[in-house]
Amino acid sequence: MQMAAKDKGYDINVNHLLEIDTKYRELLSEVQKLQEERNLHNKTISGKPTDEQMAKGKALRERIEKQEHALNAVKEELDIELMKIPNPAKADVKVGKDESENDVVRKHKEQTKFSFTPKDHLVIGETLGLIDVERASRVSGARFGYLLNEAVLLEFALVQFAMKTLMAEGFTPVVPPVLIRKDIMRGMGYMEHGGDEDMFILDKDNFVLVGTAEHAIVPMLKDELLSKKDLPKRFVGFSTAFRREAGSYGKDTKGILRVHQFDKIEMVSVVPEGEDDKEHEYLLSLEEKLFQALDIPYQVIKMCTGDLGFPTARKYDIEAWMPGQNKYREVTSASTITDFQSRRLNIKYQDGSEKKFAAVLNGTAFAVGRTLIAILENYQQENGSVVIPEVLRGYVGKDVIKPPVK
Secondary structure, eight states: OHHHHHHTTOOOOHHHHHHHHHHHHHHHHHHHHHHHHHHHHHHHOOSSOOHHHHHHHHHHHHHHHHHHHHHHHHHHHHHHHHHTSOOOOOTTSOOOSSGGGOEEEEEESOOOOOSSOOOOHHHHHHHTTOEEHHHHHHHTOSSOOEEOTHHHHHHHHHHHHHHHHHHTTTOEEEOOOSEEEHHHHHHHTOSGGGGGGGSOEEGGGTEEEOSSTHHHHGGGGTTOEEEGGGOOEEEEEEEEEEOOOTTOTTSSOSTTSSOSEEEEEEEEEEEOTTOHHHHHHHHHHHHHHHHHHHTOOEEEEEOOGGGSOSSOSEEEEEEEEETTTTEEEEEEEEEEOTTHHHHHHTOEEEETTEEEEOEEEEEEEEEHHHHHHHHHHHSBOTTSOEEOOGGGHHHHTOSEEOOOOO
């Protein structure tokens, strides 16, 4: 446990945890013995209790209350420490310190070539009247942007295309809440070890703004007992996502690449134990299917242990080629969380006479802002126009976004 946590970059004090657990078990045993003593004492009383019997009963009750209070305090401390233990990585995940040790699994399509110097998405977006970060900064501050005109049509084209594709695969469409309780987010495993620093938290109301639709979709099944015959359950959710981007100040500040608010289409799967590896590859294949339909070059990255994150056991990213930046950029991720979240949220299924914890997975269909960037930069033309990917033209209602006539 300690080594698995260390491989992911987390320090777990196992000795301290064992000390608390020992103390908890000792107190639990004491409370149980006192309760047994009380029960035996009560059985000795027939009719009206004597003063001696009443005094002994009172003394037992007070001792039990005192020990139960101590037990509850230690139990709370134990729960806090247990919640700090990360989900261990799968055996096939490479041990590595950070993203520099991630592996490229495969590449799709050659990088887009131009006969001219390609522009970045912000220059394209401002020229075509699609993106306005200047006005957004006056209204909301840095790392916000307005989408305008055909950018809006492209956003909803991506949403409709993803929904149509995934519903055909049997996914249930969901528009979830974007505010969830803090205890629910903690159950998802995203608030430990400083994870809450990247969240917008409304302490006054005990709410957290979701960073992806998955944060509100998985807890839909909290405390439920499912039937194995009804698994897998697959959902595709559309929501706005909110992230503080803590620790990224000064990085990627131009345009809409790294913003505090963006829209996202997210996949969630709940499957029986032992079936998450197969489901993980399935979710990744759907992400690739969507980006192949857009005909955008990308590479698939398999994350090492140091870049997995607290609840994740294995993770793949798709990085789309961004010619305006001359680099690949993350546009999707697909993760298996195994039974880590289902244990914390009590999501079980009935398998014959057994009740088991389900495996939970998530994967991005489209992070809209970054997908728009990939489209604008890969489909830009020398005359300043942007060709709309063929698969989206029916939703947008045009083939090309043309510069305004001067």
